[in-house]
Amino acid sequence: MTLAFDLRFSIGERVLHAKLSTSASRIAIVGASGVGKTTLLRAVAGSLEGVHGTLSVRDVIFLEGVEVRVPMERRRIGWVPQDARLFPHLSVRENVAFAADGPVDHLTSALALDRLLDRRPGALSGGERQRVAIARALAARPKLLLLDEPLSALDRPSRADLARVLESERERLGALVMLVSHDEADVAALADEIYALDETGTLAKR
Protein backbone atom coordinates (compact mmCIF):
# COMPACT_ATOMS: atom_id res chain seq x y z
CA MET A 1 0.00 0.00 0.00
CA THR A 2 1.30 3.48 -0.78
CA LEU A 3 -1.12 5.21 1.54
CA ALA A 4 -3.27 3.68 4.24
CA PHE A 5 -5.15 5.30 7.07
CA ASP A 6 -7.95 4.67 9.48
CA LEU A 7 -8.35 7.93 11.36
CA ARG A 8 -10.82 9.39 13.81
CA PHE A 9 -10.89 13.11 14.42
CA SER A 10 -13.44 15.79 15.08
CA ILE A 11 -14.50 19.09 13.62
CA GLY A 12 -16.34 20.91 16.36
CA GLU A 13 -19.01 18.49 17.58
CA ARG A 14 -18.84 16.29 14.48
CA VAL A 15 -16.71 13.15 14.66
CA LEU A 16 -15.26 11.81 11.42
CA HIS A 17 -13.97 8.35 10.74
CA ALA A 18 -11.91 8.33 7.55
CA LYS A 19 -10.58 5.08 6.20
CA LEU A 20 -8.60 4.50 3.04
CA SER A 21 -6.12 2.05 1.66
CA THR A 22 -4.68 2.48 -1.79
CA SER A 23 -1.72 1.62 -3.94
CA ALA A 24 -2.28 4.61 -6.21
CA SER A 25 0.34 7.35 -6.16
CA ARG A 26 -2.07 10.18 -6.78
CA ILE A 27 -5.42 10.47 -5.06
CA ALA A 28 -7.96 13.27 -4.93
CA ILE A 29 -10.44 13.98 -2.17
CA VAL A 30 -13.60 15.71 -3.31
CA GLY A 31 -16.75 16.69 -1.46
CA ALA A 32 -18.98 19.56 -0.43
CA SER A 33 -17.53 22.70 1.13
CA GLY A 34 -17.01 22.40 4.87
CA VAL A 35 -17.24 18.61 4.87
CA GLY A 36 -13.71 18.26 6.24
CA LYS A 37 -11.34 17.84 3.29
CA THR A 38 -8.77 20.33 4.59
CA THR A 39 -9.08 18.90 8.09
CA LEU A 40 -8.35 15.44 6.69
CA LEU A 41 -5.19 16.81 5.05
CA ARG A 42 -4.18 18.35 8.39
CA ALA A 43 -4.81 15.00 10.10
CA VAL A 44 -2.50 13.30 7.61
CA ALA A 45 0.09 16.08 7.92
CA GLY A 46 0.10 15.66 11.68
CA SER A 47 -0.89 19.20 12.59
CA LEU A 48 -4.39 18.38 13.79
CA GLU A 49 -4.79 17.71 17.48
CA GLY A 50 -6.86 14.83 18.84
CA VAL A 51 -6.37 12.46 15.91
CA HIS A 52 -6.20 8.77 16.65
CA GLY A 53 -6.05 5.67 14.54
CA THR A 54 -3.42 4.44 12.12
CA LEU A 55 -1.61 6.17 9.31
CA SER A 56 1.12 4.80 7.13
CA VAL A 57 2.82 6.10 4.02
CA ARG A 58 4.69 3.55 1.91
CA ASP A 59 4.48 1.12 4.84
CA VAL A 60 6.17 3.55 7.23
CA ILE A 61 3.88 3.93 10.23
CA PHE A 62 3.36 7.61 11.10
CA LEU A 63 0.63 7.13 13.68
CA GLU A 64 -0.54 4.16 15.68
CA GLY A 65 -3.40 4.66 18.11
CA VAL A 66 -2.57 7.91 19.83
CA GLU A 67 1.17 7.38 19.52
CA VAL A 68 2.83 9.62 16.96
CA ARG A 69 5.62 7.48 15.51
CA VAL A 70 6.81 10.06 13.00
CA PRO A 71 6.23 13.68 14.03
CA MET A 72 5.07 16.24 11.52
CA GLU A 73 8.50 17.76 10.91
CA ARG A 74 9.92 14.36 9.86
CA ARG A 75 7.11 13.25 7.56
CA ARG A 76 8.75 14.75 4.45
CA ILE A 77 5.62 16.64 3.51
CA GLY A 78 5.20 19.18 0.77
CA TRP A 79 2.15 21.10 1.80
CA VAL A 80 0.45 23.58 -0.50
CA PRO A 81 -2.24 25.07 1.72
CA GLN A 82 -5.33 26.87 0.54
CA ASP A 83 -4.53 30.57 -0.02
CA ALA A 84 -0.82 29.68 -0.28
CA ARG A 85 0.05 30.86 3.27
CA LEU A 86 3.47 32.19 2.32
CA PHE A 87 5.70 33.53 5.06
CA PRO A 88 4.92 37.26 4.78
CA HIS A 89 8.24 38.48 6.20
CA LEU A 90 10.33 36.51 3.70
CA SER A 91 10.96 37.26 0.03
CA VAL A 92 9.85 34.85 -2.70
CA ARG A 93 13.42 33.57 -2.85
CA GLU A 94 13.51 32.96 0.91
CA ASN A 95 10.08 31.33 0.88
CA VAL A 96 11.13 28.87 -1.82
CA ALA A 97 14.46 28.20 -0.11
CA PHE A 98 12.81 27.80 3.32
CA ALA A 99 13.04 24.04 3.33
CA ALA A 100 15.14 23.58 0.21
CA ASP A 101 17.41 20.64 0.08
CA GLY A 102 19.76 21.81 -2.70
CA PRO A 103 19.44 24.37 -5.49
CA VAL A 104 16.00 25.58 -6.51
CA ASP A 105 16.75 27.38 -9.79
CA HIS A 106 14.99 24.77 -11.91
CA LEU A 107 11.84 25.21 -9.83
CA THR A 108 11.79 28.98 -9.89
CA SER A 109 12.24 28.99 -13.64
CA ALA A 110 9.73 26.18 -14.29
CA LEU A 111 7.18 28.07 -12.19
CA ALA A 112 8.03 31.44 -13.80
CA LEU A 113 9.15 33.00 -10.53
CA ASP A 114 12.53 34.34 -11.63
CA ARG A 115 11.45 37.97 -11.93
CA LEU A 116 9.59 37.84 -8.61
CA LEU A 117 12.38 36.49 -6.42
CA ASP A 118 13.02 39.67 -4.45
CA ARG A 119 9.37 40.50 -3.84
CA ARG A 120 7.47 39.92 -0.62
CA PRO A 121 4.24 37.88 -0.72
CA GLY A 122 2.20 41.03 -0.08
CA ALA A 123 3.23 42.33 -3.51
CA LEU A 124 2.12 39.21 -5.41
CA SER A 125 -1.16 38.31 -7.11
CA GLY A 126 -3.14 35.29 -5.93
CA GLY A 127 -1.87 33.17 -8.81
CA GLU A 128 1.74 34.17 -8.18
CA ARG A 129 1.37 33.30 -4.51
CA GLN A 130 0.10 29.84 -5.41
CA ARG A 131 3.07 29.28 -7.72
CA VAL A 132 5.45 30.26 -4.91
CA ALA A 133 3.63 27.92 -2.50
CA ILE A 134 4.03 25.07 -4.99
CA ALA A 135 7.74 25.85 -5.44
CA ARG A 136 8.23 26.01 -1.66
CA ALA A 137 6.59 22.61 -1.22
CA LEU A 138 8.53 20.96 -4.06
CA ALA A 139 11.86 22.44 -2.93
CA ALA A 140 11.60 20.42 0.28
CA ARG A 141 11.88 17.25 -1.88
CA PRO A 142 8.80 15.79 -0.24
CA LYS A 143 7.66 12.20 -0.25
CA LEU A 144 4.04 13.21 0.27
CA LEU A 145 2.48 16.20 -1.46
CA LEU A 146 -0.61 17.59 0.23
CA LEU A 147 -2.28 19.90 -2.25
CA ASP A 148 -5.24 21.94 -1.04
CA GLU A 149 -6.87 23.66 -4.02
CA PRO A 150 -3.37 24.34 -5.36
CA LEU A 151 -4.43 25.87 -8.68
CA SER A 152 -7.63 27.67 -7.70
CA ALA A 153 -6.31 31.22 -8.18
CA LEU A 154 -4.95 30.59 -11.68
CA ASP A 155 -6.55 31.01 -15.07
CA ARG A 156 -7.25 27.98 -17.23
CA PRO A 157 -4.11 27.94 -19.45
CA SER A 158 -1.81 28.52 -16.46
CA ARG A 159 -3.53 25.71 -14.59
CA ALA A 160 -2.68 23.20 -17.30
CA ASP A 161 0.96 24.41 -17.41
CA LEU A 162 1.31 24.25 -13.67
CA ALA A 163 -0.33 20.83 -13.45
CA ARG A 164 2.34 19.61 -15.92
CA VAL A 165 5.17 21.07 -13.79
CA LEU A 166 3.69 19.55 -10.65
CA GLU A 167 3.35 16.16 -12.27
CA SER A 168 6.87 16.05 -13.70
CA GLU A 169 8.40 17.14 -10.36
CA ARG A 170 6.27 14.65 -8.47
CA GLU A 171 7.45 11.89 -10.74
CA ARG A 172 11.07 12.94 -10.34
CA LEU A 173 10.72 12.95 -6.54
CA GLY A 174 8.67 9.76 -6.46
CA ALA A 175 6.20 11.51 -4.18
CA LEU A 176 2.62 10.60 -3.39
CA VAL A 177 -0.11 13.16 -3.96
CA MET A 178 -3.17 13.81 -1.89
CA LEU A 179 -5.18 16.50 -3.63
CA VAL A 180 -8.21 18.42 -2.45
CA SER A 181 -10.03 20.23 -5.23
CA HIS A 182 -13.41 21.34 -6.46
CA ASP A 183 -12.24 21.53 -10.04
CA GLU A 184 -12.91 18.50 -12.25
CA ALA A 185 -10.11 19.38 -14.67
CA ASP A 186 -7.53 19.74 -11.87
CA VAL A 187 -8.63 16.43 -10.38
CA ALA A 188 -8.35 14.74 -13.77
CA ALA A 189 -4.87 16.19 -14.35
CA LEU A 190 -3.43 15.49 -10.91
CA ALA A 191 -5.06 12.31 -9.61
CA ASP A 192 -5.58 8.68 -10.60
CA GLU A 193 -8.12 7.79 -7.94
CA ILE A 194 -10.93 9.99 -6.67
CA TYR A 195 -12.61 9.64 -3.30
CA ALA A 196 -15.70 11.51 -2.17
CA LEU A 197 -15.68 12.52 1.50
CA ASP A 198 -18.98 12.85 3.37
CA GLU A 199 -19.74 14.46 6.74
CA THR A 200 -19.15 11.22 8.66
CA GLY A 201 -15.67 10.91 7.17
CA THR A 202 -16.56 8.02 4.87
CA LEU A 203 -14.46 8.00 1.70
CA ALA A 204 -16.28 6.50 -1.28
CA LYS A 205 -14.25 5.64 -4.35
CA ARG A 206 -15.68 7.12 -7.51
Place this chain on the structure above:
Amino acid sequence: MDELFVPALLSLLVASLGAILGLPIAIAVGHRLVRTRGVMRVALSSFVLLPLALPPVVTGYLLLLLLGRRGLLGPVLEPLGIRIAFSTTGAVIAGLVVGLPLYIVAARRAFEEVDPALVEVARSLGRTRAQVFREIELPLARRGLAAGAVLAFGRALGEFGATVVLAGDVAGRTRTIPLAVYAALSRPGGEGTALTLALVSVGLSVLALALHELLASARSR
Protein backbone atom coordinates in the same frame (compact mmCIF):
# COMPACT_ATOMS: atom_id res chain seq x y z
CA MET B 1 21.04 71.95 36.40
CA ASP B 2 21.82 68.64 38.06
CA GLU B 3 18.39 68.82 39.62
CA LEU B 4 16.95 68.50 36.12
CA PHE B 5 19.47 66.45 34.19
CA VAL B 6 20.21 63.74 36.70
CA PRO B 7 16.56 62.73 37.30
CA ALA B 8 15.84 62.91 33.56
CA LEU B 9 18.83 60.71 32.68
CA LEU B 10 18.05 58.35 35.53
CA SER B 11 14.44 58.06 34.35
CA LEU B 12 15.61 57.27 30.83
CA LEU B 13 18.08 54.70 32.16
CA VAL B 14 15.57 53.02 34.47
CA ALA B 15 12.82 52.92 31.83
CA SER B 16 15.18 51.70 29.08
CA LEU B 17 16.61 48.94 31.25
CA GLY B 18 13.07 47.97 32.25
CA ALA B 19 12.08 47.69 28.58
CA ILE B 20 15.22 45.69 27.68
CA LEU B 21 15.19 43.32 30.65
CA GLY B 22 11.43 42.86 30.39
CA LEU B 23 11.62 41.71 26.77
CA PRO B 24 12.54 38.05 27.35
CA ILE B 25 9.96 37.82 30.14
CA ALA B 26 7.24 39.36 27.97
CA ILE B 27 8.12 37.05 25.07
CA ALA B 28 8.18 33.92 27.21
CA VAL B 29 4.98 34.67 29.15
CA GLY B 30 3.10 36.20 26.20
CA HIS B 31 3.87 33.20 24.00
CA ARG B 32 2.95 30.78 26.77
CA LEU B 33 -0.38 32.54 27.33
CA VAL B 34 -1.35 32.03 23.68
CA ARG B 35 -0.77 28.28 23.99
CA THR B 36 -2.25 27.79 27.46
CA ARG B 37 -5.95 27.07 27.86
CA GLY B 38 -8.48 26.82 30.67
CA VAL B 39 -7.73 27.33 34.34
CA MET B 40 -3.96 27.57 33.80
CA ARG B 41 -4.47 30.48 31.42
CA VAL B 42 -6.67 32.35 33.89
CA ALA B 43 -4.23 31.69 36.73
CA LEU B 44 -1.12 32.72 34.78
CA SER B 45 -2.85 35.71 33.25
CA SER B 46 -4.17 36.97 36.61
CA PHE B 47 -0.77 36.57 38.22
CA VAL B 48 1.19 38.45 35.58
CA LEU B 49 -1.41 41.19 35.23
CA LEU B 50 -1.62 41.74 38.99
CA PRO B 51 0.68 44.81 39.05
CA LEU B 52 -1.77 46.50 36.67
CA ALA B 53 -4.59 46.32 39.22
CA LEU B 54 -2.58 46.69 42.44
CA PRO B 55 -1.72 50.13 43.83
CA PRO B 56 1.97 50.63 42.90
CA VAL B 57 2.76 51.20 46.59
CA VAL B 58 1.46 47.71 47.33
CA THR B 59 3.47 46.27 44.42
CA GLY B 60 6.56 47.97 45.88
CA TYR B 61 5.80 46.62 49.33
CA LEU B 62 5.35 43.07 48.01
CA LEU B 63 8.64 43.40 46.10
CA LEU B 64 10.28 44.59 49.31
CA LEU B 65 8.95 41.53 51.14
CA LEU B 66 10.45 39.40 48.39
CA LEU B 67 13.72 41.16 47.58
CA GLY B 68 14.49 43.37 50.58
CA ARG B 69 17.40 42.65 52.92
CA ARG B 70 15.09 40.83 55.27
CA GLY B 71 12.88 39.61 52.46
CA LEU B 72 12.32 36.09 51.21
CA LEU B 73 15.20 36.23 48.72
CA GLY B 74 17.32 38.68 50.73
CA PRO B 75 19.67 35.98 52.08
CA VAL B 76 20.30 34.83 48.50
CA LEU B 77 20.81 38.28 46.99
CA GLU B 78 23.05 39.75 49.68
CA PRO B 79 26.01 37.34 49.28
CA LEU B 80 25.82 38.05 45.52
CA GLY B 81 26.31 41.73 46.27
CA ILE B 82 22.87 42.63 44.90
CA ARG B 83 21.35 45.45 46.93
CA ILE B 84 17.84 46.57 46.18
CA ALA B 85 17.19 49.20 48.84
CA PHE B 86 18.43 52.72 47.98
CA SER B 87 19.95 51.49 44.74
CA THR B 88 19.32 52.08 41.05
CA THR B 89 18.82 48.29 40.75
CA GLY B 90 15.76 48.65 42.97
CA ALA B 91 14.40 51.50 40.81
CA VAL B 92 14.92 49.40 37.67
CA ILE B 93 13.12 46.42 39.22
CA ALA B 94 10.19 48.60 40.31
CA GLY B 95 9.89 50.13 36.84
CA LEU B 96 10.19 46.75 35.17
CA VAL B 97 7.55 45.08 37.31
CA VAL B 98 4.92 47.80 36.93
CA GLY B 99 5.54 47.89 33.17
CA LEU B 100 5.42 44.13 32.70
CA PRO B 101 1.63 43.66 32.47
CA LEU B 102 1.35 46.04 29.53
CA TYR B 103 4.40 44.43 27.95
CA ILE B 104 2.97 40.92 28.34
CA VAL B 105 -0.46 41.88 27.02
CA ALA B 106 1.19 43.44 23.96
CA ALA B 107 3.35 40.33 23.45
CA ARG B 108 0.37 38.02 23.78
CA ARG B 109 -1.55 40.02 21.18
CA ALA B 110 1.45 40.03 18.88
CA PHE B 111 1.74 36.22 19.03
CA GLU B 112 -2.02 35.76 18.72
CA GLU B 113 -1.92 37.69 15.47
CA VAL B 114 0.52 35.23 13.87
CA ASP B 115 -1.50 33.03 11.50
CA PRO B 116 -1.47 29.48 12.98
CA ALA B 117 -1.46 28.09 9.42
CA LEU B 118 2.03 29.56 8.92
CA VAL B 119 3.23 27.68 11.97
CA GLU B 120 1.70 24.46 10.60
CA VAL B 121 3.29 24.91 7.18
CA ALA B 122 6.70 25.61 8.68
CA ARG B 123 6.40 22.52 10.86
CA SER B 124 5.37 20.41 7.88
CA LEU B 125 8.47 21.69 6.08
CA GLY B 126 10.68 20.09 8.70
CA ARG B 127 11.04 22.76 11.36
CA THR B 128 10.87 21.94 15.07
CA ARG B 129 8.71 24.03 17.41
CA ALA B 130 11.75 25.97 18.58
CA GLN B 131 12.84 26.70 15.01
CA VAL B 132 9.34 27.83 14.03
CA PHE B 133 9.32 30.14 17.04
CA ARG B 134 12.64 31.68 16.03
CA GLU B 135 12.12 31.84 12.27
CA ILE B 136 8.39 32.56 11.96
CA GLU B 137 6.64 33.63 15.15
CA LEU B 138 9.27 35.95 16.61
CA PRO B 139 9.94 37.91 13.38
CA LEU B 140 6.20 38.25 12.71
CA ALA B 141 5.56 39.44 16.27
CA ARG B 142 8.40 41.95 16.31
CA ARG B 143 6.37 45.10 15.70
CA GLY B 144 3.90 44.13 18.41
CA LEU B 145 6.78 43.41 20.77
CA ALA B 146 8.37 46.75 19.97
CA ALA B 147 5.04 48.47 20.67
CA GLY B 148 4.92 46.62 24.00
CA ALA B 149 8.48 47.72 24.81
CA VAL B 150 7.53 51.34 24.24
CA LEU B 151 4.44 50.99 26.46
CA ALA B 152 6.49 49.38 29.22
CA PHE B 153 9.09 52.13 28.82
CA GLY B 154 6.37 54.76 29.13
CA ARG B 155 4.86 53.12 32.19
CA ALA B 156 8.29 52.86 33.88
CA LEU B 157 8.92 56.56 33.18
CA GLY B 158 5.91 57.44 35.29
CA GLU B 159 6.58 54.99 38.10
CA PHE B 160 6.48 56.49 41.60
CA GLY B 161 4.87 54.40 44.34
CA ALA B 162 6.67 51.10 43.88
CA THR B 163 10.01 52.88 43.41
CA VAL B 164 9.68 54.90 46.62
CA VAL B 165 8.73 51.88 48.68
CA LEU B 166 11.26 49.46 47.20
CA ALA B 167 14.24 51.66 46.41
CA GLY B 168 13.60 54.80 48.44
CA ASP B 169 14.29 58.36 47.32
CA VAL B 170 18.02 58.92 46.89
CA ALA B 171 19.20 61.74 44.62
CA GLY B 172 21.38 60.41 41.82
CA ARG B 173 20.42 56.81 42.46
CA THR B 174 16.70 56.33 42.65
CA ARG B 175 15.35 59.85 42.22
CA THR B 176 13.72 59.62 38.78
CA ILE B 177 11.57 62.44 37.39
CA PRO B 178 8.39 61.61 39.37
CA LEU B 179 10.33 61.38 42.62
CA ALA B 180 12.23 64.59 41.80
CA VAL B 181 8.95 66.40 41.10
CA TYR B 182 7.59 65.26 44.45
CA ALA B 183 10.82 66.27 46.23
CA ALA B 184 10.82 69.69 44.54
CA LEU B 185 7.19 70.33 45.48
CA SER B 186 7.92 69.31 49.07
CA ARG B 187 10.45 72.08 49.61
CA PRO B 188 9.83 75.82 49.56
CA GLY B 189 10.69 77.48 46.24
CA GLY B 190 10.85 74.23 44.34
CA GLU B 191 7.91 74.97 42.03
CA GLY B 192 10.09 76.13 39.17
CA THR B 193 12.11 72.90 39.17
CA ALA B 194 8.92 70.87 39.51
CA LEU B 195 7.35 72.62 36.53
CA THR B 196 10.41 72.13 34.32
CA LEU B 197 10.60 68.46 35.28
CA ALA B 198 6.88 68.10 34.64
CA LEU B 199 7.35 69.51 31.14
CA VAL B 200 10.26 67.13 30.47
CA SER B 201 8.06 64.29 31.70
CA VAL B 202 5.22 65.32 29.38
CA GLY B 203 7.65 65.56 26.45
CA LEU B 204 9.12 62.10 27.05
CA SER B 205 5.71 60.51 27.54
CA VAL B 206 4.30 62.10 24.39
CA LEU B 207 7.33 60.84 22.45
CA ALA B 208 6.89 57.30 23.80
CA LEU B 209 3.16 57.24 23.07
CA ALA B 210 3.64 58.64 19.56
CA LEU B 211 6.23 55.95 18.88
CA HIS B 212 3.81 53.32 20.18
CA GLU B 213 1.08 54.65 17.90
CA LEU B 214 3.44 54.58 14.91
CA LEU B 215 4.42 50.98 15.62
CA ALA B 216 0.81 49.93 16.17
CA SER B 217 -0.38 51.50 12.92
CA ALA B 218 2.56 50.07 10.96
CA ARG B 219 1.55 46.64 12.29
CA SER B 220 -2.06 46.89 11.20
CA ARG B 221 -1.10 47.86 7.65
